[in-house]
Amino acid sequence: DAGVIQSPRHEVTEMGQEVTLRCKPISGHDYLFWYRQTMMRGLELLIYFNNNVPIDDSGMPEDRFSAKMPNASFSTLKIQPSEPRDSAVYFCASSLDRGFSEQYFGPGTRLTVT
Amino acid sequence: KNQVEQSPQSLIILEGKNCTLQCNYTVSPFSNLRWYKQDTGRGPVSLTIMTFSENTKSNGRYTATLDADTKQSSLHITASQLSDSASYICVVKGEKLTFGTGTRLTIIP
Numbered sequence: 473d474a475g476v477i478q479s480p481r482h483e484v485t486e487m488g489q490e491v492t493l494r495c496k497p498i499s500g501h502d503y504l505f506w507y508r509q510t511m512m513r514g515l516e517l518l519i520y521f522n523n524n525v526p527i528d529d530s531g532m533p534e535d536r537f538s539a540k541m542p543n544a545s546f547s548t549l550k551i552q553p554s555e556p557r558d559s560a561v562y563f564c565a566s567s568l569d570r571g572f573s574e575q576y577f578g579p580g581t582r583l584t585v586t
Numbered sequence: 587k588n589q590v591e592q593s594p595q596s597l598i599i600l601e602g603k604n605c606t607l608q609c610n611y612t613v614s615p616f617s618n619l620r621w622y623k624q625d626t627g628r629g630p631v632s633l634t635i636m637t638f639s640e641n642t643k644s645n646g647r648y649t650a651t652l653d654a655d656t657k658q659s660s661l662h663i664t665a666s667q668l669s670d671s672a673s674y675i676c677v678v679k680g681e682k683l684t685f686g687t688g689t690r691l692t693i694i695p
Contacts, residue, residue, distance in 0.1 A: 514675070514685055514686065514687035514688055515630070563629050577631070579628055580629055
């Protein structure tokens with residue numbers, strides 16, 4: 473398996489623009505997680521899905537953020553409109569079960585909002 | 587409030603030397619504790635997981651310890667190599683996952 477795949481790897485956009493980050497989890501994994509990582513706050517869980525259904529979105533910072541998982545092999549994280557404070561590395565991870573067993577992380581998307 | 591604190595924030599050591607990273611937590615109830623290694627520009631990769639009943643677990647040159655009474659864990663790296671340069675993140679599972687902010691380790695030749 474190729475592991476968790478994220479695209480794009482880097483994204484530079486202007487404030488106010490819409491940004492869409494994409495993730496393909498490992499086949500057979502039932503859980504998918506979106507994280508944001510900054511130097512100041514470290515890794516923060518934004519939202520996670522089980523069998524394509526959002527379970528906990530309490531980490532989503534505000535209404536500008538939304539995430540979808542239309543099928544077992546694809547998820548998106550959208551920011552609209554983007555702001556400079558959204559600049560961070562966004563990771564997608566997947567795992568096998570509810571017990572938060574080992575999560576396999578993708579390479580991340582580095583987002584810069586100018 | 588559930589918290590995970592790691593120390594030091596950063597550490598620089600010479601290649602071949604040993605080092606120990608610390609993780610203190612206040613997460614309750616406690617389920618398990620995992621150490622991740624994150625190379626620059628990559629996602630975190632799990633090194634080891636510690637459950638309540640485990641005191642010590644080794645993975646090659648990495649040895650993790652857990653003291654559930656004092657709510658402390660350590661990650662000891664023996665005979666460090668340049669490839670050990672990375673951030674090390676402690677993650678504690680209670681009702682939810684709580685992440686530490688990591689220790690940035692730099693190995694110099």
